[in-house]
Amino acid sequence: MKIVLLGAPGSGKGTQAARITAEFGIPAISTGDMLRENMRKGTELGLKAKAFMDGGNLVPDDIILEMVGERLKQPDCANGFLFDGFPRTIPQAEALEKVAALDCALLLDVPDKFIEERMTGRRVCPKCGRTYHVTNIPPKVAGICDDCGTELAQRDDDRPETVRARLRVYHDQTEPLVDFYKGRGILKVVDGRQELDVAAAEISALLRSLK
Ligand SMILES: [Zn+2]
Numbered sequence: 001m002k003i004v005l006l007g008a009p010g011s012g013k014g015t016q017a018a019r020i021t022a023e024f025g026i027p028a029i030s031t032g033d034m035l036r037e038n039m040r041k042g043t044e045l046g047l048k049a050k051a052f053m054d055g056g057n058l059v060p061d062d063i064i065l066e067m068v069g070e071r072l073k074q075p076d077c078a079n080g081f082l083f084d085g086f087p088r089t090i091p092q093a094e095a096l097e098k099v100a101a102l103d104c105a106l107l108l109d110v111p112d113k114f115i116e117e118r119m120t121g122r123r124v125c126p127k128c129g130r131t132y133h134v135t136n137i138p139p140k141v142a143g144i145c146d147d148c149g150t151e152l153a154q155r156d157d158d159r160p161e162t163v164r165a166r167l168r169v170y171h172d173q174t175e176p177l178v179d180f181y182k183g184r185g186i187l188k189v190v191d192g193r194q195e196l197d198v199a200a201a202e203i204s205a206l207l208r209s210l211k
Contacts, residue, residue, distance in 0.1 A: 001024045001026055001079065001080040001082075001103055001104075001207060001210070001211070002080045002081060002100055002101065002102045002103045002104075003020065003026075003080070003081070003082045003083070003102065003103060003104050003105075003106055003207070004082075004083045004086075004087070004096075004102055004104075004105045004106070004181070005017055005020070005082055005083065005084050005106050005108070006105060006106065006107045006108070006174055006177060006178065006181075007107060007108030007109070007110070007192060008108075008110060008112070008115055008166075008167055008170045008171075008174075009115070009119075009163075009166045009167070009170060010110070010115040010118055010119045010163070011108045011109075011110040011115065011192045012108060012110070012192055012196055012199065013084065013108050013192075014084070015196055015200075016108060016196075016199065016200060016203060017082055017084045019200045019203070019204075020082055020203060020204075020207065021082055023204060024079065024080065024207065025079055026076075026077070026079050026080040026081050026082055027074075027076045027077060027081055027082070028081075028082045028083075028084055029068075029071055029081050029082065029083050029084070029086070030083075030084055030085055030086070031064055031067070031068070031085065031086045032085070034067050034068070034071055035049055035059065035064075035067070038067055045063055045066055045067050045070070048063055049063050049064075049067075061089075061091060061092055061095065064086075064092070065092070065095045065096070065099070068086070068096065068099065069099045072099060072100055080103070081100075083096075087177065088173050088174075088177075089173070089176075089177075090176055090177065090180055093177055093180050093181075097184075102181075102184075102186055103186065103207075103210050104186050104188050104206075104207065104210055105177070105178075105181035105184075105186050105187050105188070106188050106189075106190065106203065106206075106207075107178055107187060107188070107189045107190070108190055108192040108199070109189050109190065109191060109192055110191075110192035110193055111193070112167050114193055115163065115167065116160065116163055116164065116167075117135075118133075118136075119157075119158050119163045120154075120158055120159070120160045120163055121133045121134040121135055121136065122154070122155065122158045123139075123143075123152040123153065123154055124152065124153060124154075124155055125145035125147070125148060125150050125152055125153075126150060126151075126152075126153050127145065127148050127150040128145060128147050128148045128150070130145055130146070130147055132145075132152060139152065188206055190202050190203055190206065
């Protein structure tokens with residue numbers, strides 16, 4: 001099963017990625033992990049990438065794609081793989097299809113408004129780390145941790161302006177990819193507003209039907 005997973009930050013993509021990889025026995029490949037691994041091992045590609053990063057530059061596509069090619073030759077990819085956060089651009093998507101025939105580009109679709117509510121409502125206890133949501137999982141006393149009585153806080157990542165900025169970046173990057181994979185006939189869309197278990201069951205059935 002060769003999958004590219006698409007979805008906004010806050011769409012529940014990480015959770016679904018973990019379920020898919022466990023169910024189908026395939027690795028989740030993130031280019032960030034791949035870069036770190038190559039740099040840690042001091043591979044030729046890792047050293048090249050490091051030179052760009054040390055200079056404050058993005059690692060160019062050709063290096064990333066060469067790493068992807070190497071990564072896909074590893075034995076754990078024998079049954080397939082799942083990409084999360086890659087490709088980010090059409091040139092990357094075009095290059096990826098030269099090294100692997102994807103079975104599916106799976107979009108976990110969640111409207112922005114829903115993601116904004118889900119993320120901006122999150123609160124965390126700075127002392128014990130317990131998480132809440134102002135409407136979905138409220139503490140017994142508003143703004144106070146049930147466990148330790150500490151005043152709850154909002155993570156910087158969950159602030160409305162941060163969430164909206166990340167959603168804008170996501171749409172700019174991802175919408176062309178959605179069209180690209182639709183054109184290839186391999187785009188599948190799952191409603192990410194559903195409960196995680198319900199969405200997971202739908203994804204499982206959908207992927208099994210492709211086999
Ligand atoms: Zn607490």
